[in-house]
Amino acid sequence: MKPEIIAGAYFYLSEPAGWNLISFKIAQANDRLARVYQASYGDFRMLGYEKAPGGPQFIGEWWSETHRVLSGSLDEANQLALNFVATTD
Numbered sequence: 001m002k003p004e005i006i007a008g009a010y011f012y013l014s015e016p017a018g019w020n021l022i023s024f025k026i027a028q029a030n031d032r033l034a035r036v037y038q039a040s041y042g043d044f045r046m047l048g049y050e051k052a053p054g055g056p057q058f059i060g061e062w063w064s065e066t067h068r069v070l071s072g073s074l075d076e077a078n079q080l081a082l083n084f085v086a087t088t089d
Contacts, residue, residue: 003062006026007026007030008030008061009051009060009061009062009063010054010060010061010062011033011049011062011063014065015037016040018040019037019038019039019040019045020037020038021035021036021037022036022038022077023035023036023078023081024036024081025081027085028085029088032048032049032050032051032084032085032087033048033050034046034047034048034080034084034085035049035081036074036078036080036081038074043070043071043072044070044072044074044076044077045068045069045071045077046067046069046071046077046080046081046084047065047067048066048068048069048081049063049064049065050063050064050066051064067084
């Protein structure tokens with residue numbers, strides 16, 4: 001599978017096949033990405049990613065997963081996504 005480019009960085013999909021992407025949000029600085037999924041059994045997940053250099057084996061920048069949160073509702077998962085992309089270090 002070929003990675004896609006999101007906001008100038010490579011993203012390689014590694015989520016289980018039964019998960020459906022519901023929404024995604026990107027930080028204004030394009031350095032954080034949040035994706036909200038619904039799992040096949042009904043729960044929601046918010047996965048947070050930050051841009052990272054590809055290192056010696058990969059060229060360019062890649063989205064690296066840094067957060068994974070289980071949520072009971074879509075509203076809560078979307079709020080977690082908004083909070084994640086709004087956070088600055």
